[in-house]
Amino acid sequence: MSEQLLHEKVQVICGRDVQQAEQYSPITFRLQPDELMGFFERIKSDTDLYIDRLSCITGIDPGKDSEHMEVLYHLESITAGILFAVLISVPKSNPIIPSVQSIWKSANWLEREIFDMYGIHFSGHPDLRRILMPADWEGYPLRKDYVTQNEYHGIQVEANEESKTNSL
Amino acid sequence: MSQIVQPGSPLLVSEPNKFDAGKLRTEEMLINLGPQHPSTHGVLRLEVLMDGEIVKEVVPHLGYLHRCFEKHAEQLPYNQVIPFVDRLDYVAAMNCEHAYVLGVERMMGLEGKLPKRVEYIRVLVAELNRIASHFIALGTYGLDMGAFTPMFWMMQDREHILRMLEWLSGSRMLYNYMWVGGLYFDLPVGFEEQVSAFVSYLRPKMDELDTILTENSIFIGRTAHVGVLPLELAINGGATGPVLRGSGLRYDLRKVDGYSVYPELEFSIPIGEGKMGTVGDCWDRTWVRVREVHESLRIIEQCITRLTSDLKRSKEFNPQEFVPGKIRPKAQDLYARVESPKGELGFYFRADGKSDIPVRCKVRSCSFSNLSLLPEISRGVLLADLIAIIGSIDVVMGEVDR
Numbered sequence: 001m002s003e004q005l006l007h008e009k010v011q012v013i014c015g016r017d018v019q020q021a022e023q024y025s026p027i028t029f030r031l032q033p034d035e036l037m038g039f040f041e042r043i044k045s046d047t048d049l050y051i052d053r054l055s056c057i058t059g060i061d062p063g064k065d066s067e068h069m070e071v072l073y074h075l076e077s078i079t080a081g082i083l084f085a086v087l088i089s090v091p092k093s094n095p096i097i098p099s100v101q102s103i104w105k106s107a108n109w110l111e112r113e114i115f116d117m118y119g120i121h122f123s124g125h126p127d128l129r130r131i132l133m134p135a136d137w138e139g140y141p142l143r144k145d146y147v148t149q150n151e152y153h154g155i156q157v158e159a160n161e162e163s164k165t166n167s168l
Numbered sequence: 169m170s171q172i173v174q175p176g177s178p179l180l181v182s183e184p185n186k187f188d189a190g191k192l193r194t195e196e197m198l199i200n201l202g203p204q205h206p207s208t209h210g211v212l213r214l215e216v217l218m219d220g221e222i223v224k225e226v227v228p229h230l231g232y233l234h235r236c237f238e239k240h241a242e243q244l245p246y247n248q249v250i251p252f253v254d255r256l257d258y259v260a261a262m263n264c265e266h267a268y269v270l271g272v273e274r275m276m277g278l279e280g281k282l283p284k285r286v287e288y289i290r291v292l293v294a295e296l297n298r299i300a301s302h303f304i305a306l307g308t309y310g311l312d313m314g315a316f317t318p319m320f321w322m323m324q325d326r327e328h329i330l331r332m333l334e335w336l337s338g339s340r341m342l343y344n345y346m347w348v349g350g351l352y353f354d355l356p357v358g359f360e361e362q363v364s365a366f367v368s369y370l371r372p373k374m375d376e377l378d379t380i381l382t383e384n385s386i387f388i389g390r391t392a393h394v395g396v397l398p399l400e401l402a403i404n405g406g407a408t409g410p411v412l413r414g415s416g417l418r419y420d421l422r423k424v425d426g427y428s429v430y431p432e433l434e435f436s437i438p439i440g441e442g443k444m445g446t447v448g449d450c451w452d453r454t455w456v457r458v459r460e461v462h463e464s465l466r467i468i469e470q471c472i473t474r475l476t477s478d479l480k481r482s483k484e485f486n487p488q489e490f491v492p493g494k495i496r497p498k499a500q501d502l503y504a505r506v507e508s509p510k511g512e513l514g515f516y517f518r519a520d521g522k523s524d525i526p527v528r529c530k531v532r533s534c535s536f537s538n539l540s541l542l543p544e545i546s547r548g549v550l551l552a553d554l555i556a557i558i559g560s561i562d563v564v565m566g567e568v569d570r
Contacts (some may be wrong), residue, residue, distance in 0.1 A: 023500040025274070050404050054533040056503070063527070070409050072516070074503055074532070078403065078419060085503070106406025109540040117238075127186075132231040132569060134182035141239060153182070 001048070001082055003027050009049065013042045028072070028085040033097045036088060037111050040103050043075070049082060051075045054104035059114035064144045067092055069118055073100075090120060101127035117142040185215050186227045195219055199551075203232045207312050207555045210565030212539075216554065223554050226543045233569040241529035246272050246495040247348055249529070254342040256531060257567040259304045262297035262333070262569075263508040265346040266290055270427060271504030271515040272348045275497035282490055285479045286350055287429045289487075292363070292471040293333065293345065295464040299370075300329040301509035302457045302464075305562040309454060310381050311557040313390045318381045325373060328366055333360065348495055351487035360476050367465050367472075374461060382451075382458055391454060392445030395545050395557035399448065405544065406537040410460065411509025411561055414440035414453035421507035433470050435463045450560035457562070460509075496524050503532075510534040510562060535567040 001009075009020050010029050021028040026079055030037060043051045053076040062068040073086045090097050100120035101107045111122045112131040119140040122128060133141065138149050189198050196219055203213040211232035217225040237256065241249045247421040253268045254261040271280050307322030330340045335356055337345040345352050381387055397407065412419055420437045422430040438459030440452025475481075499521030505514035511534030518528040538561050546554050 021501075023498075025500065025502045026500070054406060055505075055512065056514055056516065056530070058528070058530045060518060060528050072501075075515075078417070081424070104406070105401070105404050105544070106537055107240065109473075109536065110406075113536075129186070130231075131233045134231065135184055136182050141236070142242075 001080060006082065011024045013046070014039060024087075026074075026083045026085055028087050029144065030087050030089075033088050033090060036086075037098050037100070039086070040100055044103055048080070049077055050079050051077045051082070053078060054100065054127065055108050057107060057110040057114060059118040061118060061142065067094060069120060071097060071111060071114065071120065095120040096123055097121075098123055099100060101125055116140070119143070180267055183213070183229050183231070184257065187215065187217055187225075193219075194434065196224065203229075205378055206262060208558060209308065209563055212558070212563065212565055212568075214554075216551070218551065221550055223546055226546050226554065228539060228542060230569055233565045235570065237531065237570040242526060245524040246526065250347070251342065251344050254344060255566060256533070256570060257301075257508060257510065257513070257535070257564050258296050258341055259564055260509045261342050262294045263301075263347065263506065264513060266294050267345065267504065267506040267508065267513045267515055269346045269348050270506060271502060271517055272495065272497070274504055275500060275502050275517060275519060276492060276495065277346070278349055278490060278492075282350065283485065284429070285475065285485055286487060288471050288474050288479055289351060289355060291429055292468060292475065293368070295467045295471070296329050296333065296363070298509045299461050299464050299468070300326045300385035302461050305457055305509075306377070306381065306454065309559040309562075310387070313387055315384065315387060316378060318377065321373070321377065321380075325370060328369075332359070332362060346487065347491050349491040350489060354481060354485060354487050355475070359379050360472050363468060364472055367469055368461065370465060374458070376421060382455055388444045388451060390556055391450035391560065393449055394445075394553045395450045395549065395560060396446045397448040397541065397545050401541070401544060402448070405541045406512070407541055408534050408537065409507070409509065410453050410456045411511065411538045411541070413437065415448035415454045418439050421505060421512055425505065427506060433467050435467050438463065445520055450556050453560045484487065497521070508534055510564065510567070511538060533567045533570060535565075536561040539563050539568055547553065
């Protein structure tokens with residue numbers, strides 16, 4: 001399926017004019033968090049698209065000044081040979097988006113990882129706990145405004161400004 | 169085999185159990201497996217809720233080998249990240265490097281412009297490393313199932329590969345050999361002959377492996393009909409690599425995406441057929457790995473043929489000819505993926521066009537996604553079969569925890 005056809009198909013499913021994100025590979029569409037679940041359910045059962053695999057979910061913090069974080073879903077159809085992505089934006093002040101774990105089981109741990117690293121809450125997730133970092137870790141490490149904690153269980157971590165400048 | 173976590177232990181604060189030991193039913197029991205246990209293949213900790221000998225629920229606890237790869241990658245120039253990439257899947261470092269350099273080259277617009285010899289050498293070493301990785305999987309899996317000999321055989325044959333790659337790059341496991349835009353060195357003189365000799369040495373050895381491991385009735389008894397992963401669940405759960413192919417789907421990114429020079433090479437994709445049990449059981453996954461070693465040998469032979477005929481070494485060939493002096497891709501987002509021995513290994517990059525450092529670098533780890541299916545397929549099995557299932561998924565914790 002060509003990118004043009006895919007774009008038209010996505011617009012028909014959403015019922016509105018969907019913007020294509022520029023300079024993205026593979027082709028990426030910008031959606032709103034509230035239409036996410038309906039869109040994913042439709043493309044999973046659609047006979048032309050039949051998106052059977054959620055390959056990857058990526059959380060992105062564009063920068064310290066940005067008021068939004070982004071979540072990128074890489075979707076694939078094995079039968080139709082389609083690979084595309086969906087980009088949504090979520091405010092840093094209230095980062096809640098719906099969990100797609102009920103549609104694709106692979107989302108379970110990927111969403112937990114994003115919760116762990118960015119603090120984005122996935123509503124409806126059955127088991128939203130930290131996955132890579134310890135449960136009593138403070139802060140969300142991959143956010144750009146993350147501050148390293150200086151002490152952990154009595155272990156002093158010299159992560160102050162002085163050692164930061166010396167390290168690189 | 170297991171250890172009871174005492175209340176008040178620091179383990180319970182930083183990595184608390186999901187189940188509360190005080191609220192269990194009378195017949196239930198909570199068993200802690202790992203993180204320091206050989207059969208968990210690294211530092212994987214499993215919290216197992218048991219009913220007698222039957223597993224009711226498995227909760228994997230990760231993060232014991234978390235080395236902040238993605239945070240490091242956001243602070244280093246692209247070419248300086250390659251040694252960290254080696255340490256993701258440390259038994260198949262060449263495949264990880266291949267994925268990474270492919271992604272960065274695509275961003276730089278270098279894909280398809282490199283000399284054919286560079287591409288063929290990359291495929292050659294990646295397939296050698298794939299065999300080494302599968303040997304680790306098969307050998308340690310035999311050990312899990314009580315077969316001692318395959319472990320030594322596989323380690324011995326893997327040693328041949330590691331010595332060759334050491335000759336090539338200077339290190340045994342973590343190579344830093346593929347660079348963005350080229351290679352560190354050309355092949356050493358005599359390398360092609362050594363690889364050809366190794367291929368003809370290994371073929372009969374693989375038949376011996378079939379006799380001692382995959383067709384061994386004790387091994388079949390332990391693995392057939394155990395840990396069956398239905399195809400629908402495998403696709404829905406994001407499984408890739410031998411785990412997905414063991415469930416019967418002919419899906420291999422070397423064919424689907426056709427990156428590098430794989431479209432020019434001839435090989436087939438083995439899938440699980442339920443020969444000894446059900447399609448998608450532990451035996452099928454093991455068998456797919458054994459057959460993939462044969463296919464990799466075929467690819468290696470074809471690479472050697474090309475590298476000694478029309479692409480043979482010459483004084484003019486410079487493996488670093490296209491290595492960019494400054495890696496500064498223009499602003500873009502890109503997701504690149506390759507077929508590593510464990511499945512789909514993907515790298516996602518966001519470049520802002522103003523710096524040599526990515527804004528975001530994310531690893532789509534195949535072991536991570538494959539391991540997330542463990543709780544699904546190990547409900548209702550015996551504790552001994554749980555060990556069989558973990559081994560058949562072939563996780564490398566370096567890649568799971570990153």
